Amino acid sequence: MALFDLPLDELREYRSESAEPEDFDAFWSKTLQEAREHDLDARFEFVDTGLSTVKVYDVTFAGFGGQPVKGWFTIPAEVSAPVPVVVEFIGYGGGRGLPHEHLLWASSGRAHFVMDTRGQGSAWGGGGGTADPQGGAPAYPGFMTRGIDAPENYYYRRVFTDAVRAVEAARSHPLTDPARTVVLGGSQGGGISIAVGGLVPDLAAVAPDVPFLCDFPRAATLTDRHPYREIGLYLKTHRGRFEDVLGTLAYFDGVHFASRGRAPALFSAALEDQTCPPSTVFAAFNAWGHQDKQIEVYDFNDHEGGGPYQEAAKLRWLRALA
Numbered sequence: 001m002a003l004f005d006l007p008l009d010e011l012r013e014y015r016s017e018s019a020e021p022e023d024f025d026a027f028w029s030k031t032l033q034e035a036r037e038h039d040l041d042a043r044f045e046f047v048d049t050g051l052s053t054v055k056v057y058d059v060t061f062a063g064f065g066g067q068p069v070k071g072w073f074t075i076p077a078e079v080s081a082p083v084p085v086v087v088e089f090i091g092y093g094g095g096r097g098l099p100h101e102h103l104l105w106a107s108s109g110r111a112h113f114v115m116d117t118r119g120q121g122s123a124w125g126g127g128g129g130t131a132d133p134q135g136g137a138p139a140y141p142g143f144m145t146r147g148i149d150a151p152e153n154y155y156y157r158r159v160f161t162d163a164v165r166a167v168e169a170a171r172s173h174p175l176t177d178p179a180r181t182v183v184l185g186g187s188q189g190g191g192i193s194i195a196v197g198g199l200v201p202d203l204a205a206v207a208p209d210v211p212f213l214c215d216f217p218r219a220a221t222l223t224d225r226h227p228y229r230e231i232g233l234y235l236k237t238h239r240g241r242f243e244d245v246l247g248t249l250a251y252f253d254g255v256h257f258a259s260r261g262r263a264p265a266l267f268s269a270a271l272e273d274q275t276c277p278p279s280t281v282f283a284a285f286n287a288w289g290h291q292d293k294q295i296e297v298y299d300f301n302d303h304e305g306g307g308p309y310q311e312a313a314k315l316r317w318l319r320a321l322a
Helices: 024-036 155-172 188-199 216-222 229-237 242-252 254-258 278-287 308-318
Strands: 043-047 054-062 068-076 083-089 111-115 176-186 205-209 265-270 293-298
Touching: 024 155, 024 242, 054 155, 068 155, 083 155, 083 188, 111 155, 155 176, 155 188, 155 242, 176 188, 188 205, 188 254, 205 308, 216 229, 216 242, 216 278, 229 242, 254 278, 265 278, 265 308, 278 293, 293 308
Parallel strands: 083 111, 083 176, 176 205, 205 265, 265 293
Antiparallel strands: 043 054, 054 068, 068 111
């Protein structure tokens, strides 16, 4: 696929037309307050994986509604004093997988916490182990329209709440330094990272790669690739509901979380990306609230983005931050 979105000079100036709800902050404050009424109950159980350079713990903590969410916590084997912690969120359809799939960040001397995504983990990778016990109104198969009838019911309300609680769980471990907490992820994981960056004010850094869940009004009408296409297929049956749907999605749009970002950020975008079109990524990047922000642009790449090159860029970038 050749370039299909705006030229790069226009991307750098692009602003989303997504309308921010007047009660956006109140909605999320109430959501997180309700979640914190449940004991975090973060449990770290050592797992003998056969890996000798790291220690791995099977983690369970209370997410949205006090419901159990799984994760892996990996830390260099010889660590005896608190170290920076990287909290990672997973791409659409994936789960926390197996511990040996996540060795990069512990190999850099940091602790690493990877959160399972509720209800996902059956499309690729090593699988997931966290159920989503809440359903909702009729939805198109997938996750994009689950509970889309109202913000209170929407699937990503639960996921974003889980993600904030995952940061709290990672910080609760005695060998992590809460002041040096980084959140990152690619695609869906990048979108979740942006949301956490807007909801947790004291992070050290945020690194979303080719992020999903940004600029819904443009994404839903620009690309016909899944997962955004799930929204269009839902509306193909539920005719005339586009404005209602956008009203719900506005509470979960990365653009609005980005404007509340209070940490240095490193984004990435790929100019041939049809899954998360570059204009939707730039919409969040351009809105990011902290003045220390950078974006790596991969001219001839699709949704794989920078891949290992972007991993190397993050390793270099984080040396001065966490």
